[in-house]
Amino acid sequence: MLAAFNKVGQIIYASKDLNREENYFCPMCKRDVQLKVGVHTRPHFAHNTKCIMDFNGETKEHQTLKETIFYWLKQDRANYVELEAYLPEIEQRPDVLVNKTIAIEVQCSFLPIKRLVDRCLAYKKMGINVIWLCGEKLHLNGKLSSLNRAFINYTENASFYYWELDQKKQLIKLLFNIEETLDHKVYYDIFCLPFYKFPLLNILRLPQVISPMSVRQYQEEKIIKCYFRELHQKLYFRDKKLLHLQEKLYKQGKNILDLPKYYYYPVNRLLACAEDPLSWKLHFYHYIKQKLSLAQFYFNKEMKIHRMPLISKSVHLKKFIYQEVQNLKNYKNLLH
Numbered sequence: 208m209l210a211a212f213n214k215v216g217q218i219i220y221a222s223k224d225l226n227r228e229e230n231y232f233c234p235m236c237k238r239d240v241q242l243k244v245g246v247h248t249r250p251h252f253a254h255n256t257k258c259i260m261d262f263n264g265e266t267k268e269h270q271t272l273k274e275t276i277f278y279w280l281k282q283d284r285a286n287y288v289e290l291e292a293y294l295p296e297i298e299q300r301p302d303v304l305v306n307k308t309i310a311i312e313v314q315c316s317f318l319p320i321k322r323l324v325d326r327c328l329a330y331k332k333m334g335i336n337v338i339w340l341c342g343e344k345l346h347l348n349g350k351l352s353s354l355n356r357a358f359i360n361y362t363e364n365a366s367f368y369y370w371e372l373d374q375k376k377q378l379i380k381l382l383f384n385i386e387e388t389l390d391h392k393v394y395y396d397i398f399c400l401p402f403y404k405f406p407l408l409n410i411l412r413l414p415q416v417i418s419p420m421s422v423r424q425y426q427e428e429k430i431i432k433c434y435f436r437e438l439h440q441k442l443y444f445r446d447k448k449l450l451h452l453q454e455k456l457y458k459q460g461k462n463i464l465d466l467p468k469y470y471y472y473p474v475n476r477l478l479a480c481a482e483d484p485l486s487w488k489l490h491f492y493h494y495i496k497q498k499l500s501l502a503q504f505y506f507n508k509e510m511k512i513h514r515m516p517l518i519s520k521s522v523h524l525k526k527f528i529y530q531e532v533q534n535l536k537n538y539k540n541l542l543h
Contacts, residue, residue, distance in 0.1 A: 208221075208233070208240065208251055208252045208253065208254075208291065209221045209250075209251055209252070209270070209273070209274065209290055209291055210234065210252070210289075210290045210291040210292075211231040211232060211233060211234065211240050211252040212231065212232045212233075212234055213229065213230070213231060213232075214229070214230050214232075218234070218289070219231060220290060221242060221243075221249075221250040221251045221252055222250050223244045223250050225242055225250070227241075227242045227244065229242075231252055233252070233254060234291075234292075234293040234300075236254075238254065238255075239255060240252040240253060240254055240255075241253050241255065249267070249270055249271075251270070266315050266316060266342075268315045268342050268343065268374055269313055269315040269316070269342065271374060272313045272315070272340070272342060272372050272374055273290070273291075273302045273303065273313050274290075275372075275374075275402060276302065276303050276311055276313060276340070276407065277290045277302075277303050279402060279403055279407045280303060280305055280311075280407050280408065282403070282406065282407075283406050283407075283408065286305055286306060286408065287305070287306050287307065288303060288304070288305055288306075289303070289304040289305075290302070290303060292304040294333065296333060297329035297330070297332065297333060299326060299329055299330070301330075301335075301337070304335075305408070307335075308334070308335060308336060309335065309336050309337075309338065309408075310330050310335050310336070310337045310338070311337075311338050311340065311411075312326075312337060312338070312339050312340070313340050313342065313372065314339055314340070314341050314342065314345060314358070315341075315342030315343070315344060315345070316342075316344060316345075317344075317354065318354065320353060320354060320357050320514050323354075323357050323358075323516065324357070324514055324516045327516035327517060328516065337517075338370065338411055339358045339370065339517075340370045340371070340372045340379070341358055341369070341370060341371050341372065342371075342372055342374070343373070343374070343375075345358070345371075346371050346373075347369060347371070347382060347385075347393055347395070349392060349393050350391070350392075350393060351387055351391075351393050351478070353513060353514070355369070356478060356479075356513045356514075356515055357513070357514055357515055357516060357517075358370075358517070359385065359478065359515055359517065359518070360414065360517040360518060361517070361518045361522055361526075362414045362415055364414060364415060364416060364417055364418055365381070365383035365384065365413070365414035365415075365417050365418075365419075366383060366384045366385065366419065367383070367384070367385040367386075367478055368381060368382060368383035368384075368385065368414050369381075369382040369383075369385060369395075370382075370411075377401055377402045378399045378400065378401055378402070379399070379400055379402065379407075379410060380397055380398070380399050381397070381398040381399075381410075381413050381414065381417070382395040382396070382397050383395060383396050383397075383398070383414065383417060383419070384396045384419035384420070384423075385478065386423065386475040386478075387475065387476055387478055388425060388430050388474045388475050388476065389430055389431070389433070389434040389437075389471070389474050389475075389476055389484070390430050390433035390434060390437070390474075394423060396419055396420045398413065398417065423475075425473075425474050425475070427472070427473070427474050430474040431471050431472075431474060434471060434474075435464065435471075438463060438464060438483075439464070442463070442464075448482055448483065449463070449483060452483065452485065452486055452489075455489075456489075463485065466485070468538075469488075469492075469534070469535075469538050470485055470488050470489070470492075472534065472538050473534060473537075473538070477523065477526070477527050477530075478513070478515075478523075479512040479513050479515055479518070479520075479523040480511075480512065480513075480527075481511040481512050481513045482511045486511075487510065487527065488531070490504070490510070491504060491527070491528070491531050495535070504524075504528065510524065
């Protein structure tokens, strides 16, 4: 823990220059904490007893990056910046709170998705915008786990985007225009800036103004072959979700491996899709063929999505509908 109250209620940040004989108190549980300063230990406050929010499991990377963000924001004197400010209404303590309206969380280790969702909802309830900055263990590196997806956000300009912090290289990275192909590979544009070079709040506003660098081209035939190979394997090993889809297709006289080519194009899939993208496409194309309202498709509750608390389900469905309408135009020669 890097912040505590002194005996007159002032917020104090851990430093080797502080008097270790003075009394310091936890802002949350109000109990005594001790200032710890060592040769190999960063200055911090520690509880003698259990607190409602325990900081003892913090990694060195997390402590360092949290302090970096704090002092970086304090360079702009127009900002009111608090380190580990306690919010009693939701019993949360964001790593850095800016102007009482922006919570910045540095995440360097695994976090249960339910806990992440609950924290995001709590911030939203208080009217606080939360920004998650991910440390080394959560860097994308060409793959998307369920937890990675949960940290993704969206703007019209940047499309799907993700923030990374690189302590070793002293860089903040904006990964934007994120796309995942049918063979589960992840592609993105990237914008890197060194720590402290520009005001951090200006950098964090980049998703509102930045635009994708170019239209991405894929080796479509190669990816489709990988996708068919995966479908074959899932059917062979009797994947329950795919077998359920296959059963529905059999009733219509169709086969999951012998649909019009449109269903396997384009090769990039919707990031939020928590089932095989064929399910979404088949459902969507049914509405198109029956000339049903896309509003009905939009409000359909059957579409299974990954938990992505920073983005509403409506954003995912709007984007999917827009993309598929464009795909019908671009791939109309593959409809039969």
